[in-house]
Amino acid sequence: IVIKHDANDDFESFSTALDSVAGRDQTLELQDLSVDIGEFDPLDRGAACLASGNVDTLVRAVDSGKRILNALLLLAVKPNTSMPWWLALCQAAWENTSWTVCDVNTFQPLAHIYWGLAATTGASTVWHMDACGLATAIHCSFGKKLWIVRKRDEFDDATLGHLMDEKYDLEAGQEHSEAILLDNTMTLIMPPGLQHAVYTSESSVAEGCHFFTSRTLLDTLVALSHSFICHEFITNTTRPETRVLLRRLQHFAHRGLVRGVSLKPSEVHHLPNLEAPIGGQVDSKAVFDFLSLCTLSLFAEALDPRTYVGPGQALSSSPNAAERKIVEELCQSILKPQERREICLARGCARECLEWFRDHFEARSVTGDTIVDLPAVFIKHFAQAILRYKFVADKNDIAADGHAWFSVFQAQIEASLYMFMDVWIAWRELTADGKWLSDGLDYCVRGSDQKGSWLRETLVPNHHHFRIFRKAGASKQSRSIDEMEAFGRRDRDEKYLIAKQEQHTITLDAHL
Structure with a gap:
């Protein structure tokens, strides 16, 4: 689902946009895709290009033309942050079960469901699905990203051969794909298990969140099973x-x-x-x-x-x-x-x-x-x-x-x-x-x-x-x-x- 809306962010530069998702002194794990690492397995490339840096490293990368895709930036979200409507199920479930001793958690694990992304022009990801059967919402607050999704039949996604078929290639793109150019007037919402790849067409900063919905719990079970069994082959985190x-x-x-x-x-x-x-x-x-x-x-x-x-x-x-x-x-x-x-x-x-x-x-x-x-x-x-x-x-x-x-x-x-x-x-x-x-x-x-x-x-x-x-x-x-x-x-x-x-x-x- 793509929601069109008025631009609700007005950052003057990549640098000021970065300040909204990360502190200046925060250490970031960066993937420097400009590094020449010779022969490599595309699935191993991210690990081969890992480096440490901070917000200034990303800003300098824009000026020097480096292609840097950072790992997820954990946002410093306060527990009382108002939830977007697509997180309403998690919120309703949380509030309606606070009466019991079902767990000792006072707040939702916001550091693991809210995140920020920053990447410089030309950076891209391999095909993957988001981990743990979570649905995803993302908003590009600065710059542009080309978000490419694969659409498959509901029960094709649930087959054991989905990822194990000898003809299946993460990079081949056999199935129908659709590209969506995201800017700051759009919010993209993806169901669990949707395979996607991302190309950064303009240096960008984005904010997103993960969530569960009662209408996609079957998809959550299937996607969580795929990301658990195949893990790094099909997802980029846990x-x-x-x-x-x-x-x-x-x-x-x-x-x-x-x-x-x-x-x-x-x-x-x-x-x-x-x-x-x-x-x-x-x-x-x-x-x-x-x-x-x-x-x-x-x-x-x-x-x-x-x-x-x-x-x-x-x-x-x-x-x-x-x-x-x-x-x-x-x-x-x-x-x-x-x-x-x-x-x-x-x-x-x-x-x-x-x-x-x-x-x-x-x-x-x-x-x-x-x-x-x-x-x-x-x-x-x-x-x-x-x-x-x-x-x-x-x-x-x-x-x-x-x-x-x-x-x-x-x-x-x-x-x-x-x-x-x-x-x-x-x-x-x-x-x-x-x-x-x-x-x-x-x-x-x-x-x-x-x-x-x-x-x-x-x-x-x-x-x-x-x-x-x-x-x-x-x-x-x-x-x-x-x-x-x-x-x-x-x-x-x-x-x-x-x-x-x-x-x-x-x-x-x-x-x-």
């Missing part, structure tokens, strides 16, 4: 700190839909629209947005890069054998105990949301009147697809975010599946012979001539294949906060808590 927003969205959905708490008219439309009279048909896309949110909560730790990083490790470093052992056997990571409890609480909310859905809705296949347990179908489909996706990415030497490795990734996925006994029984039958990972995949090693049917396998089912109807359901008492956290706790979480308790006891004994 923002795990924004996961707290997804947890707040889960609490918001639980509060408005399951508990039926009255919301302001301006906030009701931020919930997935599952309204219909008894016996009436519900919008299947809205249902899949709702199921996607629950799935993100159920598999939150599996899809969080911090899960695979041991205590004291850096998120960007690859773990050694000893560090892997701590993560794998003791279930320890750089996720703080409090946040792990918050993840359990959100997972408990997701489970209760799915119970509510089963009580109040009935799903049927479009090809007949077969009643389908849609939450079970959705969860099992995603679990199998994401594990097969990780399997193929490993075969292609594509590293996941946090350098996640397969054995722990599978253990995290299966720990969540075990919470649904009917799904778990079906899962064990599926995986009993050990061939389920590769059966039918005939996976491609990039650059080879192989092509398998798995290229059409999707991360999620197709919502057009189901009809969903509202039914009369009995009201149930929601669990308490403590009960909800326990409801969302898996075996791996119990193992971690036991290990932490033993560690605390040993420390206390030593102190005494």
Whole structure:
């Protein structure tokens, strides 16, 4: 979406525009694209050209004709900054869940959702998608940028072969592309997972933000999966700190839909629209947005890069054998105990949301009147697809975010599946012979001539294949906060808590 408006910025120069997004003494990580580095992989070019500098470095680069594309400038946004309307869902969810002990955060992670960009004429990016399933809004406050986006079919974006096809080339531009010349009279809003590249036609300064919306949660699940599994191959950053927003969205959905708490008219439309009279048909896309949110909560730790990083490790470093052992056997990571409890609480909310859905809705296949347990179908489909996706990415030497490795990734996925006994029984039958990972995949090693049917396998089912109807359901008492956290706790979480308790006891004994 491109919004046209009056120019609301009137900076005299590149230098004064820069002052609006960064302090003069702020150290910036710059990509100097003027550097001749000889033969290189386009995907590695950014790292090869990294340098440090500040605002004055960028100003001098304009005068000398250097092509500099900076990394994201974190804006010094105050917590009480008024939110643009496209951030209204995050704001509504945050305000409506401040009543609970769902987390200890007082403010949204604004430093990770607001940002500034500065680049000199001629600088460009490679094709990429923004990380973590976030939607994006950007406004060019000075200068001009050519923003080039790729448009694909909804379910092409969800296929495992989207990035793994041997014919797929980030730089080839096979799909339909559209270029938008942004200036200070325009604001661009992009949905999650939209591939794009940017060329700076005039030295520019821009401000932007990331956000989630209830109407694109299915896109968020797919895009977050791509950016987690393929990470540096397809995205240019990682923002795990924004996961707290997804947890707040889960609490918001639980509060408005399951508990039926009255919301302001301006906030009701931020919930997935599952309204219909008894016996009436519900919008299947809205249902899949709702199921996607629950799935993100159920598999939150599996899809969080911090899960695979041991205590004291850096998120960007690859773990050694000893560090892997701590993560794998003791279930320890750089996720703080409090946040792990918050993840359990959100997972408990997701489970209760799915119970509510089963009580109040009935799903049927479009090809007949077969009643389908849609939450079970959705969860099992995603679990199998994401594990097969990780399997193929490993075969292609594509590293996941946090350098996640397969054995722990599978253990995290299966720990969540075990919470649904009917799904778990079906899962064990599926995986009993050990061939389920590769059966039918005939996976491609990039650059080879192989092509398998798995290229059409999707991360999620197709919502057009189901009809969903509202039914009369009995009201149930929601669990308490403590009960909800326990409801969302898996075996791996119990193992971690036991290990932490033993560690605390040993420390206390030593102190005494």
